[in-house]
Amino acid sequence: MVRVKLLYLAALIGLGVFVIAFRGPIAVVLFLAFLVLPVFLKAAVLWMRRSLTVTLSTAFTEERTKREVRYQISARNRSFLPITACQVTLLCKNRMVDGQESQTVRFSVPARGRRLVQGTVSSAHYGSFQLSATRIKVYDWFWLFHSNLKALPPVSFLLWPPAEEISAQPLLSAQSGADVQRYxxxxxxxxxxxxxxxxxxxxxxxxxxxxxxxxxxxxxxxxxxxxxxxANAVTLVVELSADEDAFLLDGLLELTNTLSTDLVSRRIPHRVCWYRQKEEQDVCFDVANDEERDFMMSELLQSEIPSARKGCPPLSLAHCEALVQGRLVYLTSRENAVRQESLRGRAQPVTLFEVTRKEGLPAILEPDFRRIPVTADDVPESLAGVEW
Incomplete structure (x- = not known):
């Protein structure tokens, strides 16, 4: 846009020299018209801005877990003047891991017409997202001036981790290990x-x-x-931490969805607990079917991840002790020998899934305690053959 203005200024100076040299009426009229042109263009772009309405919406791709979502920009021009250049800057923010990506879209809108622009935004990680049009600019036909429209409110959506079939053997019957009955x-x-x-x-x-x-x-x-x-036969305790690698968090989310989906497919009611920073307390969701599992995962993906660097404590096993029903399954991406020792000391059997990027970690198998390492890059492959 600066280059266009410099070219216009150079052309105006050249035309002025031409008028001085020849002093013809045609040259003078041409110079005056060229001099008034910016005023006309500025008025036109202001008119087009008032006549333009832009909306933003999203729709999931056929596979909800492909880490991408479709967006649609709808622009309506009520003016008799065509809009040859409209520029929208999109900002996609992951509220779970504090990451963001932006892209710019340019399109034209015919006079008294509409324009639909579709595209996709993607993310390297799962989580809760906000897609917003932070800047909407309307340009004149020569790109000399532009006018800004008001930013659009953000559109929220979730990118879900996949869930794979992990074992042909049932974990336990629907009643074993459950000491609490609910209806x-x-x-x-x-x-x-x-x-x-x-x-x-x-x-x-x-x-x-x-x-x-x-x-x-x-x-x-x-x-x-x-x-x-x-009957809650199992309690999944998910230890979230923003201090870990974001890919470890992805693996932890994928592991949670995979294990919960596996339990639902076996008709085993279970409970999922984690620490939610907004309430500053541990939260629990009872899951017995696909709808409850989806609701639980949506709440998990929308949770702000606690960080020890910000003074937020991670999930405390002592705090959620009263919330545990049946067998305890602890999911984490943090190595902590002290925690393993405290888990070993429980009266009820415990299974510890530790998401890691290390290869070849040995599993700890004891009568009442199991430690199963899970590779963050390939959760289903790590769980192949595991009878958890």
Whole structure:
């Protein structure tokens, strides 16, 4: 744009010399028109800016875990003047690991028309992202002037880690290791010891489920609905740390999703816990199906990672001790011999998955304690054949 202005200034000086040398009416008119041109262009670009509306939206690719997302920029020009140059600067920020990437998109918009521009933004890491149009510029036809539109509000999206099938052998039965019984608040079941709700009788209902006392009061047959028991057989404790390599964090997220998906596929209810800096406390999510697993992963990806450098403590095993139900499975990307010793001292069996970039680490296998190293670059391959 500076080069265009210098060229215009050079042409204006040359035209002025031409007018002085020849002093013809045509030369004078041409010089005056060239002199007034910036005023016209500035007014035109301001008019085009007021007539332009830009929106930004995102849509996932067919594979949600390809670490990229499609975006669409929609521009509408209500003016009778065509916009030959509109420039949008996109900023994609990963709120989980404090990384960001930017790209610039240029396009034109016809007079009284629309333009749809599509593209993709990608990231080297998983996490929670914000895509925003930080700068929107409209240029005149000669690129002498530009006018800025107001920045658009950011669009949020998540890039998920993949989940692979890891073992043909079940971890444990749905009831083993679970010492806490809970009931679903959303789905009914067949456990007569807990009442889920009461509804009107429908054709096909069994007579054994008729609530006779309530039916006599209501004047209609009312039927009992029993509750669905959910036993947490496993608790996954995820130790997040922003002080580690971002690729180790990717491996930890992929490991969490893989193990939780494996448990859901085996119909084993489980609990996932981690430290969330926003609440400054450990949080837990009970998972028994795909919907609850997806909700848990979305909350995990949107969590701000605690950092010891910022004075934020990592997840404390002592704090979450009361939250553990059934078998404890500890997921971490940090080497800590002291923590391993504290895990060994637990009464219940413990499995420690340690995400690392080192090769050939030996697994520690004891009657009540297992340490399984997982390679961050290839989590499914690291878990091949592991009966966890």
């Amino acid at each position: 679903s608040t959303e789905r009914k079941g067949d456990d007569p010891s807990e009442l889920f709700g009461v509804r009107e009788y429908q054709e096909g209902d069994r007579q054994q489920r008729i609530h006779w006392k309530l039916s006599s009061k209501m004047g209609n047959f009312m039927v009992k609905e029993f509750s669905l028991p959910i």
